[in-house]
Amino acid sequence: MKDKTYDLAFLRSGYEELESYLLSDELFWPLTGHPSGQPVPFFKLTLGNLLLSMQRLSAYDLGGDLSPQERAEFTKLQASVEATQQKWQVAWQKKASQEFLSRFNQWVHVLNDLKTAPFNNAPYYANEVRIRVLLELLAPYTADHQGYNLIPLDAVLKNLLKPAPFLWGEALAPGFPEKTYWFLYGEIKQ
DSSP: OHHHHHHHHHHHHHHHHHHHHTTSSSBBBOOOOOOOSSOOOOOBBBHHOOOOOOHHHHHHHTTOOSSSSHHHHHHHHHHHHHHHHHHHHHHHHHHHHHHHHHHHHHHHHHHHHHOHHHHHHHHGHHHHHHHHHHHHHHGGGGGOTTTTHHHHHHHHHHHHHEEETTTTOOGGGGGOOOTTOOGSSSSOOO
């Protein structure tokens, strides 16, 4: 999992290319450059990845882990992203719906792997559940899910989980309340 420095750099770079991304046909937009001091490239720009970085930064802020400079930059970038979303509502909704369907299909595959081979796949759950988080973040921006219903998939997941501490570390817990993000508070039964 990335840290606050990565999330802030991703949000900064993502915002710079957001309008071009929204007006393009690309769903997974490669960002130029690398996070400072890290050899790995950024995740691809998608609305889900952008929303996840903002949610994670909100969590760091709630926990008092952002410096005043980081908080000021985050607040400014968050307002800028929201202004772009308002300006390009139809394009935003179209991208969110496209990504929701793509992530839904990814999540179906993850759940099938967890269901058929829990022992082999359980160690990867903390990383793979990121897809379910993205679905949660994208859902409010989609007009409808065109028959892609999370309720039956969540029922499958609930049967596979046992309670566990928050999966992504204490610093992020304030931004991901258990009532909404219950899938981050469990691990796969083996």
